[in-house]
Amino acid sequence: MVANIIKKFMNKVLRNFFKKKKQVKLGLYGPPNGGKTTLANRICQDWLGEDMGSVSNIAHETREIQIKEQITIKSKGKELTFNLVDTPGIATKIDYEDFIKAGMKDREAKTRAKEATKGVIDSIKWLDEMDTVVIVLDATKDPYSQVNITIIGNLQAREIPVLIVANKVDLKKAKIKKIEAAFPQYDVIGISAKYGDNINKFYEGLFALVD
Amino acid sequence: MGLVLQFVPYSEIEELGPARRVNKLLDMAKQNKIVLLEGRLKKEEEADLIAITMEEINNKFKGIELAVVNPQKKKEGTFLKGIKTAFIGTLLGDRQGFTIIGPATVVKQIRNDPGKIELLMQDTPAPKSRKQKKIK
Numbered sequence: 552m553v554a555n556i557i558k559k560f561m562n563k564v565l566r567n568f569f570k571k572k573k574q575v576k577l578g579l580y581g582p583p584n585g586g587k588t589t590l591a592n593r594i595c596q597d598w599l600g601e602d603m604g605s606v607s608n609i610a611h612e613t614r615e616i617q618i619k620e621q622i623t624i625k626s627k628g629k630e631l632t633f634n635l636v637d638t639p640g641i642a643t644k645i646d647y648e649d650f651i652k653a654g655m656k657d658r659e660a661k662t663r664a665k666e667a668t669k670g671v672i673d674s675i676k677w678l679d680e681m682d683t684v685v686i687v688l689d690a691t692k693d694p695y696s697q698v699n700i701t702i703i704g705n706l707q708a709r710e711i712p713v714l715i716v717a718n719k720v721d722l723k724k725a726k727i728k729k730i731e732a733a734f735p736q737y738d739v740i741g742i743s744a745k746y747g748d749n750i751n752k753f754y755e756g757l758f759a760l761v762d
Numbered sequence: 763m764g765l766v767l768q769f770v771p772y773s774e775i776e777e778l779g780p781a782r783r784v785n786k787l788l789d790m791a792k793q794n795k796i797v798l799l800e801g802r803l804k805k806e807e808e809a810d811l812i813a814i815t816m817e818e819i820n821n822k823f824k825g826i827e828l829a830v831v832n833p834q835k836k837k838e839g840t841f842l843k844g845i846k847t848a849f850i851g852t853l854l855g856d857r858q859g860f861t862i863i864g865p866a867t868v869v870k871q872i873r874n875d876p877g878k879i880e881l882l883m884q885d886t887p888a889p890k891s892r893k894q895k896k897i898k
Contacts, residue, residue, distance in 0.1 A: 643812055644825025644866035668816040675813045695874045697828040701812065704805035 574620070575761070577633040578681040580674065580706075582698050583610040583640030583667075585687040586718035590744035591619070591637040597750070598622050603637055609653045611667035613639050616677055626754050631761060638677060639670030641698050678705055683712045683760055690717035690725035690741060694733040703734065714760045717741040721748055765796065765868070765883075772801040772857045780804070784811045788818065791826050791865045796881075799861040802830045811863075823865070829872040829879060832859040 579587040591603040604617050617637040624631050645667050650660035684706055688694055706713050715734055717727045721743040731739045740756045742749045768790050775783045784807055790797045803811065808830070815826050862872060864881065873880040 641812065642825070643815060643828050645816070645819055646824040646866065647821075664819070668819050671816045672813045675809050678809070693873065693875075697808075697830060697872070697874065698812070700830065701805065701808040701828075705809050708805045 575633040575682045576636050576680055577757070578636045578638060578677065578684045579687055580638055580678075580684050580702055581640060581687040582689075582692075582696065583642055584608075585640065585689045585692075586744045587640065587687045588613050588617075588637055590685070590687055590716065590718065590742075591617070591635060593744045593747060593750060594622065594624070594635060595619055598624050603635070609650065609655075611640060611642075611645070611663060611670065613637060614663070614666040614670040615639065616670075616673050624754055624757065626751070626758055629758055631758055633683075636677065636681065638674040639667065641671050641674050641702060642667075643698060645671070678702075678709065678711075681706075681711055684714075685757070686713060686715045687718050687744075688715060688730055690719050690727055690730060691722050694730045699733075703737070712760050713737055714756050715739045716744075716753060718744050721746050766794065768795040768797050770797060770799045772799070775799070780807050780810060783807060784814055787811065787863055788814060788826070791863050792818065792823055794865050794868055796865075796869060797861075797863040799863070801857040802832060802859050802861050804856065823867070825866040827862075827864045827866055827869040827872045827881075829862045829874040830859065831861070831874065831879060 579591055581587055588604045588606050592606065595601055595603045599619070599622060603619050604613055606612060616639070619635045619637075622633055622635050645664050647657075647660040647664035650663050651657060655663065686699070686703060686706075688699065703713060703715075715730065715737045717725070717730045717739055719725055720727065720741040725741070727739060727741040738756060738759070740749065740753050742753050744750075770787070770790070775786060778786065783803065787797055787799065787803075788811065808828070811826075811828070819825055862879070862881070864872065866884075868884055869881055870884045871880075871882040873882070
């Protein structure tokens with residue numbers, strides 16, 4: 552009980568400290584093809600009027616850490632400034648033959664696979680650098696994957712505040728309730744990063760996360 | 763070739779440092795064995811396992827499928843049961859539950875729903891039907 556109170560107090564102190572830091576790092580994490588870069592582009596378009604990275608239906612399109620500095624968002628008279636960090640999707644397996652099946656040539660597929668493995672390693676290394684993290688999950692996919700559980704467990708162990716986004720709610724197969732049931736201890740916001748559905752609620756969620 | 767399920771008691775990794783633990787388990791998976799570890803790795807070790815797996819990927823080794831079953835996570839109905847679970851958790855620590863690590867060339871997917879675990883195996887060239895094993 553007492554330990555919990557002390558823990559909560561320390562978390563608040565740390566969060567306030569991060570708020571005062573000049574460069575708060577907001578990371579977008581999740582498995583490949585969840586829509587991290589689509590969400591990063593949505594945020595950058597909404598507040599900077601430009602894209603952050605390219606998107607593709609083929610997994611592992613983002614293979615390097617991408618950073619967009621000094622994004623300021625506003626909601627209900629409040630302002631929040633952060634450096635947005637878009638990370639490569641974390642996976643436990645990468646098979647260059649999957650890229651060939653998606654239409655790539657042998658050499659291109661092997662290069663993409665090699666770069667993708669490096670991207671996953673970088674994403675994991677960067678966990679320690681984050682002040683706050685948005686987990687972007689594809690709401691049409693099974694949320695009980697070990698990758699999701701491992702990412703969230705690592706953030707929890709580092710006491711980094713987490714917001715879960717259930718992306719692709721514009722699709723019929725999307726099941727937000729399943730994501731909520733899988734991670735009941737976290738706020739889950741259903742959005743469509745592609746079409747901007749519910750995006751204001753997402754921004755409000757970001758304010759709630761760092762407050 | 764038959765399917766090899768390698769059971770690893772927690773005592774076999776208990777005394778090892780994080781890197782040696784991860785490498786021991788990964789080496790078994792690279793030998794095309796499905797590893798069934800008693801207990802679980804620490805969260806940081808799970809992340810290390812993924813990172814080291816990525817370093818090892820080549821044309822033959824495509825990575826792993828991973829699932830951790832943690833009975834401590836299941837919510838108990840009553841306050842007393844909750845205390846009991848917490849007490850057992852404190853006593854057993856990371857010995858509780860089990861971990862499955864399968865090479866991606868053998869295990870296509872591990873579905874870890876709260877009620878059951880499903881191992882979907884990769885199709886072998888000869889039979890076209892997909893084999894499915896369930897552990898309840």
